[in-house]
Amino acid sequence: MQVKLVAALAATGLFMSACGDKDEQRAQADANAVGFVPPSVTSRLDFGASMERRFRTLDRNADDRITKDELPAPNARIKAFDRNNDGIITAIEWSEGTLAWFDRMDLNRDGTVTSEERAESRKR
Ligand SMILES: [Ca+2]
Ligand SMILES: [Ca+2]
Known part of the structure; x- marks a missing residue:
């Protein structure tokens, strides 16, 4: 840039x-x-894997669901993953939600998100 x-x-x-x-x-x-920030590129696979680790960390009782008491703070993005609005984010809701989030950041649809795309999506 x-x-x-x-x-x-x-x-x-x-x-x-x-x-x-x-x-x-x-x-x-x-x-x-x-002010230099080294450019980074994240693949969909890496993103999914790191989000999977995040899910495991949040799911303290390891029941494959993130309940309200397992969320450190109210988080609008994570709340949006709860598609059936039952207050619980299942592993499936989490992985679908995080990958949809990745796809929204992947502006040129090449399966990777660059630091530029990430910055651009933050502005939106
Ligand atoms: Ca849990
Ligand atoms: Ca749910």
Whole structure:
């Protein structure tokens, strides 16, 4: 993203005129380094596996259901997984819910969610 933007600015000549000053250039480079988040890519399989682990952690009594008392705090996203609204999230509701969540984040439908897609879906 950052690289594309810089390339686009350089191509239009804006980059050179905006960053003529060396100190300014250096300050921008430092800011970029501090705010840098390494890009990550999560596959649907990895996501499902880590969500499965999360389910197991939440399901303290290991009965394959997450009941209200097993949720640390009211959570709208997790509550939405409870499709039949019985206040209990079964393992099936959990896996369907988490995969549907993944698919909503996977904007270009390639089976992976990049950090950019994740950030974009957070904005929505
Ligand atoms: Ca349980
Ligand atoms: Ca339910």
